[in-house]
Amino acid sequence: MTRPPLGSVRVISHGTVYTGSAATTMLADMGAEVIRVESIQRFPAWTRGAVARPPRGTAPAWGYADNDVGERPWERFYSFHGMNRNQYGVTLDLNRPEGVEIYKKLVALSDIILENFAHGVMDRMGIGYAVLREVKPDIIMVSASGLGAEGPYKDHSMFGTNVEAISGMMALRGYAGDDMMVRNPAPVWTDNIAGSAFAFAALAALHYRQRTGVGQHVDLSQVETVIPHLGEAVMDYCMNGRVAESMGNRDPSVAPHGCYRCKGEDRWVTIAVGTEEEWDAFRRALGSPGWAGEERFSSMFGRLANQDELDALIEQWTVEREPYEVMRLLQEVGVAAGPVVVPSDLYRDPHLQERGFFTEVTHREAGTHLYPGMCFRFSKTPVGTRVPPNCLGEHNRYVYGEILGMSDEEMGRLEDEHLIGEEYLPEVP
Amino acid sequence: MEQAFTDVRVVDLTHYVAGPYCTKLLADYGAEVVKVERPGTGDGARRMFPFWGDDPHPEKSGLFLHLNTNKKGVTLDLKTPTGVEILKQLVKDADILVENFEPRVMPGLGLDYDTLATVNPRLVMTSISNFGQTGPYRDLKAGELVIFGMGPHMFVEGEPEREPLKYPGYKAQYLTGTNAAVAAIAALCGSSAAGEGQHVDVSIMESLCGPPEGAAALMSYAFSGRDPERPGYRRAGGSPWGVYRCKDGYAFIWGMVPMFWRRTVRFLGMPELLDDPRFATPGARRENQDDFEAILLPWLTERTVEEVVSLAQAQRLPATPVYTIDEVVHDRHFNARGFFDEIEHPVVGRLTYPGLPFRLPETPSQPQRPAPLLGQHNREVYCGRLGYSVEDLVKLRASGVI
Numbered sequence: 001m002t003r004p005p006l007g008s009v010r011v012i013s014h015g016t017v018y019t020g021s022a023a024t025t026m027l028a029d030m031g032a033e034v035i036r037v038e039s040i041q042r043f044p045a046w047t048r049g050a051v052a053r054p055p056r057g058t059a060p061a062w063g064y065a066d067n068d069v070g071e072r073p074w075e076r077f078y079s080f081h082g083m084n085r086n087q088y089g090v091t092l093d094l095n096r097p098e099g100v101e102i103y104k105k106l107v108a109l110s111d112i113i114l115e116n117f118a119h120g121v122m123d124r125m126g127i128g129y130a131v132l133r134e135v136k137p138d139i140i141m142v143s144a145s146g147l148g149a150e151g152p153y154k155d156h157s158m159f160g161t162n163v164e165a166i167s168g169m170m171a172l173r174g175y176a177g178d179d180m181m182v183r184n185p186a187p188v189w190t191d192n193i194a195g196s197a198f199a200f201a202a203l204a205a206l207h208y209r210q211r212t213g214v215g216q217h218v219d220l221s222q223v224e225t226v227i228p229h230l231g232e233a234v235m236d237y238c239m240n241g242r243v244a245e246s247m248g249n250r251d252p253s254v255a256p257h258g259c260y261r262c263k264g265e266d267r268w269v270t271i272a273v274g275t276e277e278e279w280d281a282f283r284r285a286l287g288s289p290g291w292a293g294e295e296r297f298s299s300m301f302g303r304l305a306n307q308d309e310l311d312a313l314i315e316q317w318t319v320e321r322e323p324y325e326v327m328r329l330l331q332e333v334g335v336a337a338g339p340v341v342v343p344s345d346l347y348r349d350p351h352l353q354e355r356g357f358f359t360e361v362t363h364r365e366a367g368t369h370l371y372p373g374m375c376f377r378f379s380k381t382p383v384g385t386r387v388p389p390n391c392l393g394e395h396n397r398y399v400y401g402e403i404l405g406m407s408d409e410e411m412g413r414l415e416d417e418h419l420i421g422e423e424y425l426p427e428v429p
Numbered sequence: 430m431e432q433a434f435t436d437v438r439v440v441d442l443t444h445y446v447a448g449p450y451c452t453k454l455l456a457d458y459g460a461e462v463v464k465v466e467r468p469g470t471g472d473g474a475r476r477m478f479p480f481w482g483d484d485p486h487p488e489k490s491g492l493f494l495h496l497n498t499n500k501k502g503v504t505l506d507l508k509t510p511t512g513v514e515i516l517k518q519l520v521k522d523a524d525i526l527v528e529n530f531e532p533r534v535m536p537g538l539g540l541d542y543d544t545l546a547t548v549n550p551r552l553v554m555t556s557i558s559n560f561g562q563t564g565p566y567r568d569l570k571a572g573e574l575v576i577f578g579m580g581p582h583m584f585v586e587g588e589p590e591r592e593p594l595k596y597p598g599y600k601a602q603y604l605t606g607t608n609a610a611v612a613a614i615a616a617l618c619g620s621s622a623a624g625e626g627q628h629v630d631v632s633i634m635e636s637l638c639g640p641p642e643g644a645a646a647l648m649s650y651a652f653s654g655r656d657p658e659r660p661g662y663r664r665a666g667g668s669p670w671g672v673y674r675c676k677d678g679y680a681f682i683w684g685m686v687p688m689f690w691r692r693t694v695r696f697l698g699m700p701e702l703l704d705d706p707r708f709a710t711p712g713a714r715r716e717n718q719d720d721f722e723a724i725l726l727p728w729l730t731e732r733t734v735e736e737v738v739s740l741a742q743a744q745r746l747p748a749t750p751v752y753t754i755d756e757v758v759h760d761r762h763f764n765a766r767g768f769f770d771e772i773e774h775p776v777v778g779r780l781t782y783p784g785l786p787f788r789l790p791e792t793p794s795q796p797q798r799p800a801p802l803l804g805q806h807n808r809e810v811y812c813g814r815l816g817y818s819v820e821d822l823v824k825l826r827a828s829g830v831i
Contacts, residue, residue, distance in 0.1 A: 005619030018641035025640050026608075030615040050686070065652045082648030083640035153762040156738075157747040165681035166749040168757040170672070172597035175587070180679045180751060182662040184586060185671035189596060192642050196607040197786045203614040204433040204458050205789060210621070211436055216791040224768055225786040228450075228495075229603040233754045235491025236479035238781040243755045249574055249595050252478045257574060259583075259592040266659070268593055270578040327569075336570040340578040340593050342657065343650035346638060351566040357635060372647040375605075375639035376612040377561070379542065379628035381619065 004031025004381045009206065010110045012037060013087065016047045018160065018188060019144060019222065020116035021083040022195030027112075027202065028086035029374045029383050035106065035399055036087045038392060039094065040421040043428050048074035048392075052424045065366035072423065074392060075365035081389045082372060085361075089390030090399045091420045094125045099419055103127060104135045105404050111209075112140045112202050119145040119154055119219075129217040138215035140205040144198045148221030158222075160188035167226040172233065174246040190226050197225035255303040256282075258311050259340060260318040262326060268340040269323040271314065271330065276300070281333035286317050363388045393422040432459020432792045437617065440519050440526040441465060441500060442507075444472040446573075446599040447557050447633060448529030449496040450606030451613065455525070456499035457785050459792070463519060463810055464497060464801060468504040468831055471803045472497075481777040487803060488776040494800045495782060498772065502801025503810045504831045507538050511830045516540065517548045518815050524620075525613050529557040532567050542628040552626040553616040557609045561632035577601050580637025581646035588661040605636040667711070668718045669693060669725060672751055678734040679751035682741060687711045692744040697728060774799035807831055 009032040013024035028034040038044065043052040054069050065076040074080075093099040104127075107113065113132065115122055122128050122143070129141045143149065146158025147166075156162075164170045167190065170183055201218045209215055227234065233244040249270070251257040257272045273282045276299075283292040291297070291313050296306045303310055318326055323339035330337035339345065346352060347370065355377075358370040366389075374383055400406045400420070414420045437460040441452040449464075449472070456462040466472050474496060475487040482489065506512040520526060526545065528535055535541055535556070542554045559576050560566040577583050577595040587594040609631040620626040637643050650656060662671060667685030684693045690711075694702045702708050702724075707717040714721065729737060734750045741748030752760065758781065763769065768784040782797070811817045811831070825831045 003619070003623065005615040007619070008622060009618075018645070022641035026611055027615075030612070031619075062653050062655065063649060067653055076652075078648040078652045079641070079645040081652070082644035082646075147762060148766060151762045151766045156742050156749065157745050158749065159683045159747050162681055162683055162747050162749040165672070165751045166757075166760075168752050168754045169597065170681065170751050171679075171753045173586075173594070175591065175594065181672050181674055182588070183672045183751075184660065184662050185681070185683075186660065187582065187586060188642060189582065189600060192604050193607065195641055196604060196611060199611045200454065200607060200614070201787045201789075203611060203618070205791075206618065207437075207614060208433040208789065208791060210618070212431075212791075214791055216789060218787055218789060220787040221766070221768075224763070224766075224784065227757060227763075227768070228783040228786055229600060230598060230754065230757075231495035231783050232477075232479060232492040232598060234758060234783045235495050235780070237754045237758055239481045239491050239777065240479060240483060242479070243753050244597075246597060249592070251574070254572075259574075259578065259594070261592065268578070268584075270575045270583075270595075272572050272574050274572065331569050334570060336572055336575045338569070338571060338575040338579045340584050341581065342584050343581055343647050344656050346581060346647060347650065351560060351564045351634075352638070355561055355564045355632075355635075357638065366652075369648075369651045371651065372638050372640075372644045373635070375608050375631065375636040377630040378612075378616060378619075379630070380625070381627065 002381065004383055005378065006030045006032040009033070009112065011035070011112045011114060012106060012110050014113070014115035014117060016044045016116055018079070018083065018191035019194045019198060020114060021047065021080070022191065023144070023198035023202070024087060024114055025083050025085060026196070026199040031381070031383065034087040035110070036084070036089045036390060037103070038089060038091050040091050040392065040418060040424050041093050041095065041428065043074070043424055048080050049077040052428050065369070070365065072365055074424065081363070081366060084389045085371070085385050086387050087390055088387065088395035088399055089393060090396050091393035091422070093419045094127065096419065100126050102400070102404070102419070104132070106399070107132050107135050107139060109403060110136065110139070112142070112206060114142050114198065114202060116144040116198070118157070119143065119149040133215070138209055138213055140202060140209060140215045142198060142201045142205065142218045142220060144194060144220040144222055146222050148224065149219045160191045161185055163190040163194070163222045163226060164188070167223045168230050168233065169226060172230070172244055172246050174248070176246055176248040176250065178246065190222060193229055194222035194225045250307065253300070253304070255300065255307045256310055256314055258314070260311070260315045262318050262323045263321055267323050269318055269326040269337055270340060271326070271335065271337045273335055278335050279303070282330065282335045285329050285333045285335065359385050361385055361388050364391060391422065392424070393420060396420050396422070430792070430795045432795070433789055434458050434460035437461070437525065438523045439463070440516070440523045442526065442528035442530070443557070444529065445474050446492070446496065446602035447606045447609070448527055449474065450603050451555070451557065451609040452500065452527050453496050453498060454607065454610040455613070457797070458789070462500040463806070464500045464502045465505050465516065465519070466502060466803060468506050468804070468829060471504070475803070494774065494777065497800035498782065499798050500801055501806035501810060502804060503807050504804040506830050507540070509830050511825070511828070513539055515811070515815070515830070517545070520545050520548050520552060523549065523552060524617055525553045525555060527555045527557070527609065527613065532556070532558050532562045546626065550625055551620055553613055553620055553629065554626070555609055555613040555616070555629045555631065557605060557631045557633070559633050561635065562630045566634070573599050573601055576633050577637070579634055581643050582637065585657050585659050587659055589659045593659060601633050601637055605631060605633045608636050667715055668721050673726065673729050675729050675734045675737050676732055680729070680734050680737045681749050681751050683747040689746055690714070692746040696741045696744045696746050697725070699724070770797045772797050772799050775802065804831065
């Protein structure tokens with residue numbers, strides 16, 4: 001078996017930002033032929049940078065390959081490179097009737113359309129599900145908006161962190177007892193959840209179609225993909241009327257269970273000691289200090305009740321050691337412990353290296369770098385980076401020429417008329 | 430009624446969170462999932478918080494009840510030869526097997542992929558683990574906290590002078606469960622075409638490092654050579670951005686980018702700010718952020734969350750309430766969409782559960798079934814599906830196999 005799992009599936013992706021990009025890349029990694037549709041008229045903010053052409057030298061160049069925005073900054077932006085690979089990139093102006101007609105030809109040859117525009121955008125462009133079903137009756141479309149296409153807030157503007165706020169997750173994220181005002185606004189964990197659920201929705205609909213021949217349009221609300229990941233908090237409220245609060249790094253039934261300072265600048269280790277057997281091993285690994293034999297720490301109940309003191313005593317031991325050393329000493333005796341890593345640790349990590357997680361990729365515009373890989377492995381159909389992150393319109397010739405059978409003259413005309421192209425038009429901000 | 434995975438049979442050897450969430454997704458969309466638990470004790474999640482009525486009891490864990498809806502439950506001791514034999518019979522006509530033991534366990538039981546593939550060549554075996562089935566960390570011990578710290582998210586969460594923070598609950602495990610469901614269904618699609626299954630290796634650590642968020646953090650380092658700092662809540666990117674106190678709660682406002690400044694001014698109803706030199710350019714606004722927040726903060730505390738959100742949204746400024754979990758459960762939008770499910774369970778009765786992450790319009794959902802009691806479907810599965818007699822069940826029970 002050499003054909004990858006989704007080798008017979010063609011996907012059209014309008015995936016933007018993180019959620020959409022992650023979902024389409026997962027399908028692409030598993031062998032689907034993904035065609036990413038972009039345009040030279042509209043710059044997708046946060047997908048290929050904040051703006052198309054940040055002025056060289058004036059804007060902070062972090063986030064761009066080798067800290068240089070280059071001639072075509074949109075081809076050098078880190079997040080696009082991190083989560084878009086194995087896809088064919090085309091451009092098409094969907095605001096003109098001819099663009100829509102070409103798009104429909106592509107739809108007629110495709111299985112799945114993924115889009116995460118605000119709800120209603122596809123309809124306004126004249127390529128909503130009702131229209132496309134006429135073109136390809138068994139087409140599957142999955143639309144992932146913040147709050148879904150139905151319901152009182154369907155028109156609300158949302159970014160990933162808004163999704164987190166209204167899902168209930170943000171209120172739970174933080175130090176125990178802290179003020180809600182001090183929640184870090186930056187992380188967008190919900191994009192992980194929604195991206196993966198987005199891909200799963202497409203595959204569920206595909207499986208159904210394989211059996212029945214029937215396509216469908218799935219209205220996915222990103223918030224609703226997140227709430228099940230808070231299931232135990234929902235259940236505690238529905239069962240006991242209890243409203244969960246942030247617990248920091250602690251666990252309701254396990255102590256010690258925390259993050260401790262180590263030797264070095266801003267270095268930390270996590271430790272979780274789950275059973276009495278592990279507690280005994282943990283004490284011995286620390287050299288059986290006197291405090292560890294005290295009555296108040298002799299049972300899980302006691303350790304939970306005296307957790308503040310316990311954590312302070314443990315930190316006196318960890319602060320003398322580096323995080324990887326703590327991990328080794330405790331793992332040797334069967335206690336869960338691990339470093340709190342930064343990206344450079346992960347790039348050096350012997351485990352990820354042995355598993356071949358990072359792959360060297362040479363990109364036409366961004367040069368050669370080590371790229372993070374896939375989160376699943378298939379024993380018989382290994383997946384890898386077949387196509388580097390696509391440049392804008394890079395595969396116009398392949399898709400329009402080979403798949404749709406257009407002539408060179410025809411494609412030349414489309415380029416002249418700016419229906420397709422490989423650079424954003426000069427007026428695009 | 431017909432569901433997406435009505436034709437899919439799953440043998441479920443999972444416990445705790447990541448594996449059960451994977452098989453819950455398969456079961457919730459119609460797969461016949463047979464969850465195999467150890468006789469007597471069952472899935473460890475049965476002993477995890479929260480408990481119905483705060484009463485620790487194997488049938489009353491809210492975590493277990495949530496993670497195991499729509500599954501059938503049997504007991505089987507895989508450490509006995511008879512138990513292994515019965516499992517192979519279940520595998521024979523299954524499409525997918527999902528397990529999340531430590532990687533050495535399945536081979537130790539004589540249930541490695543190669544053995545199971547001789548029983549059923551079409552089988553898709555999906556193994557979920559902390560670090561994957563290979564590599565130097567394979568057998569390390571890690572729960573949610575430890576594994577979360579070994580991905581790129583934890584270091585940047587929390588205040589710069591304090592310890593890094595994990596995310597609430599079991600975020601890494603839920604995410605990996607979803608990724609595993611994606612991989613299992615894709616592999617099933619491939620095995621239907623090829624007539625041959627395969628072994629899928631899903632690692633929590635790699636899920637944390639994968640797309641989108643983890644991969645973005647790693648790529649940022651690959652491109653810049655710089656590790657991130659832990660920024661804390663400081664609104665370094667501009668204002669308004671973050672959680673703000675209102676009269677009766679909190680709102681999250683995402684408005685720091687230049688293109689949202691005019692919307693922000695209209696939202697506040699303060700057109701004079703457009704002419705204020707302190708706020709004339711994005712750079713000036715960053716510089717005078719404290720001045721702006723001195724205007725913004727008191728204005729917000731005079732208004733309710735609902736007022737703030739609706740005034741902001743009227744200007745297409747992304748603002749949302751910061752909900753606590755009770756507010757999520759009672760919210761009119763989620764309820765209008767019919768998100769939550771009501772499920773009746775023989776021990777804890779009728780409760781509201783989190784609903785499905787999406788609905789498939791071609792297969793409107795059927796009434797959901799509750800998580801199985803320990804061994805609830807032994808007779809149905811062993812007699813009905815595998816053909817054992819009731820007398821056989823008695824013998825198996827007496828010898829502790831089920």
